[in-house]
Amino acid sequence: MADDGTHNTHHEVEVVIIGAGLCGVAAVVALRRAGVDDVLVLEKSARLGGTWRDNTYPGCGCDVPSLLYEYSFAPHRWSRSFARQPEILDYLATTAATHGVDRAVRYNTEVRSVRWSPRAHRWNLQTTTGAYTARVVIVAAGPWHQPRVPDIPGLDTFPGAVFHSARWNHELDLTGQRVAAVGTGASTVQFLPEIQPQAAHLDAFQSTPQWVLPKPDFPFPAALHDVLARHPAACSTGPRRPSAYRCATRVCCGRWRPWPASTCGPP
Known part of the structure; x- marks a missing residue:
């Protein structure tokens, strides 16, 4: 070469x-x-x-x-x-x-x-x-490497700050600002709760309503990693065994709650 x-x-x-x-x-x-x-x-x-x-x-x-x-x-x-x-x-x-x-x-x-x-x-x-x-x-380029900016009349002459979420302007302070978010996709549902407490007013515009489901997001305790390290097959996907994530959701308030031996155990 x-x-x-x-x-x-x-x-x-x-x-x-x-x-x-x-x-x-x-x-x-x-x-x-x-x-x-x-x-x-x-x-x-x-x-x-x-x-x-x-x-x-x-x-x-x-x-x-x-x-x-x-x-x-x-x-x-x-x-x-x-x-x-x-x-x-x-x-x-x-x-x-x-x-x-x-x-x-x-x-x-x-x-x-x-x-x-x-x-x-x-x-x-x-x-x-x-x-x-x-x-x-x-x-292996993937579909998310080029931001898609909607063709909104007047957007090019809007006097305020305009940017795509994939090119976030971290230098802009949103505290006390009036903010509009266009779209309610995966990115929006993540950044909206983060910026809402800062903005004086926040509007979200969507063309199609999204499905809303609970998101069990919590820190992983050391006990979970210890169990997976000692028994990697215990939480593997199988006919009678749940996935590793399903096992992880048994963690509540920082305490490890193992699945019953009949459904989660060594093969």
């Missing part, structure tokens, strides 16, 4: 992965375990992380239970049932470093085009740092 540091370089590689987020990191590890070592990850940003790098709005976190949101090859002692963005980003970075994934990443490399060459049986990729040729291309 030639690389002289210019934008006119040409790289030949077996597998190219586009995006260094959760899926990109997992793909590198899985390929290496399968014996494929000639792998490169093309990442347009200066660091990995994907959506957990880009989204830093107040209250940003996982809306999937933490125990279900981890790699099978990298178990983690989550701090709470629904982990927050800084912990997830740190987990991703640590896992990538531990498995040497970061050495395969080419940062500040944005893919501009991907074309298949029937004659050569190879993919030709044009990027901001040169051309790449690969036998296999895995797209």
Whole structure:
């Protein structure tokens, strides 16, 4: 693979992965375990992380239970049932470093085009740092890396501050401000409770009502991690055993409440 540091370089590689987020990191590890070592990850940003790098709005976190949101090859002692963005980003970075994934990443490399060459049986990729040729291309860019700003008449001339939640303006103090939030998706339901006590007035605009369900978010006590470390199969999913998250929800007021032996125990 030639690389002289210019934008006119040409790289030949077996597998190219586009995006260094959760899926990109997992793909590198899985390929290496399968014996494929000639792998490169093309990442347009200066660091990995994907959506957990880009989204830093107040209250940003996982809306999937933490125990279900981890790699099978990298178990983690989550701090709470629904982990927050800084912990997830740190987990991703640590896992990538531990498995040497970061050495395969080419940062500040944005893919501009991907074309298949029937004659050569190879993919030709044009990027901001040169051309790449690969036998296999895995797209792991994800759908959340480009903010979608609605086309609202007058938005471009609005005199107040305007920003997307995925590009949160942390320098703006919302204390005493009149705030409007457009949309009630997963991000909004996380940052609204965080900014509501600060704002003098807060309006939320939605086109479709959301389903509202209880969110059992609580800190994980050490007892839970100890049980999972000693008996990882005790809370595995099976015909007669609940998932790890279901076991975790038995934690109440800092006390571990084990499931009955008939439903949760060693296989």
